[in-house]
Amino acid sequence: MALPGKYVFGDLAAPGSVSGRLFYLDDLNSGTIKEFRIGNQERSLGLLLKGFGQDASGEIYVLADTNIGPAGTTGRVQKIIPAPASPAFVNLATRMRVQTGGNV
Secondary structure, eight states, X not given: OBOTXXXXXXXXXXXXXXXXXXXXXXXXXXXXXXXOOOTTTTOOOOSEEEEEEEOTTOBEEEEEESOSSSOSSOOEEEEEEEETTEEEEEETTTTTTOOTTOOO
């Protein structure tokens, strides 16, 4: 799911939390920042947000980890995918919530 015309960004962790947040602007001229809803039952990211990636098809990936530092093996790559009425995540390691016919 490409997010054409959207500016996607986030923060490492919400103030007083160990969970990052993901946001987007509908366009760069808009002053309204919107937060991504994660999952069908809204929940926190539960990970520290480290960065973003984009593939040749325009799909956006979230790079996250439970570790604040640059070392370790707990990092995750998650793909932003559509959910009913809002974007959500899929864990590429477990292939949870991959939609039928989706190529991951």
